[in-house]
Amino acid sequence: MAESRVTMGTIAQRAGVSKNTVSLALRHDPQIPLETRRRIERIAKTLGYTKNPVVAQLMTELRKDHPASYRRTLGLLNANQDRDAFRDHPTVPAYVEGCRRRAAFHGYKLDDFWLHDPKLNGERLARVLRARGIRGVLVVGLMKENRLPERFASLWEQQACVVTGVRTHHPTLPFCCVDHHALVLEAVEQALALGYRRPALVVDELIDQLVDGRFSSGMWIGQQSIPASQRLPGFYAVEASRNDQAAFTSWLREYKPDVLFTLYNFVRNWVETLGLQIPRDIGIIQLERRRGSEDWAGMAQHNDLTGEAAVDMLVGMLHNNEIGPPPHPRATLISGTWVPGKTISLKR
Secondary structure, three states: OOOOOOOHHHHHHHHOOOHHHHHHHHOOOOOOOHHHHHHHHHHHHHHOOOOOHHHHHHHHHHHHHOOOOOOEEEEEEEOOOOOOHHHHOOOHHHHHHHHHHHHHHHOEEEEEEEOOOOOOOHHHHHHHHHHOOOOEEEEEOOOOOOOOOHHHHHHHOOOEEEEEOOOOOOOOOOEEEEOHHHHHHHHHHHHHHOOOOOEEEEOOHHHHHHOOOHHHHHHHHHHOOOOHHHOOOOEOOOHHHOOOOHHHHHHHHHHOOOEEEEOOOHHHHHHHHOOOOOOOOOEEEEOOOOOOOOOOEEEEOOHHHHHHHHHHHHHHHHHOOOOOOOOOOOEEEEOOEEEOOOOOOOOO
């Protein structure tokens, strides 16, 4: 005999409420008091209720094809020191593009805020967000630090929050970023396949720390397939060498790498001022191909897809009424893609 399916009507009858109340409660809607939600959830669990995946998929398709005339709103928080980073920064606009595109797909619009605005603090911004009906925020633009401004500490307790680009500390929030470790490892494997045998990383120490050492760890793993004598130390004093390349020059001459892995276009100039030709004398691989590096070989980080993934995560959190820093923050990592270019060549 076919097994009978528990319906929302069955749960509603047992709980003494309407089917609409059951529907809202099982979607963790804050319109339903917490104690009522928990009671309905207990009854649903006792009865063995499960969602019908066909109906759930159908409702998703209906919402996509017939978006509500009222568009809900998410907050887009610019955490960069530059107020205009969403427009002028070499990297941040790609994240923003992905956020806007995916938010529109889900039927949301985005309101922008700058976290370094001296007129804002956590409570003031929280009041603004409440007034606009905003319950979820995306944090974009952390490029030199992974700690959010202290004066916004109270805000994270009142919102569903997702960070793009890095994992934050104090608090640690759900985040989406490129898989930096796998990115470097893939680039090293591509270089070794071309015949390079002395790969070396050129990334500033603070940037590597910002991503919890995932650039250097990817390089370390990638170097394990070559002899120990060819596993070169990286050059991490990049920012300190911007105005004086003596330390870089000394490092390059001492270790003699045959291919460099870097984030910075200016490293190419450093190499060329030493009279070395690229790629004849040394190869260079860009770990984040962007404007001004179109002819470089390297990795496309797909930061726009990181922005899209952040919106997907945030919308899911809102549907489940997950407000505030979670006890077990989730992470979504986006894979990079290898792109051939003129800054490396096949080694004979």
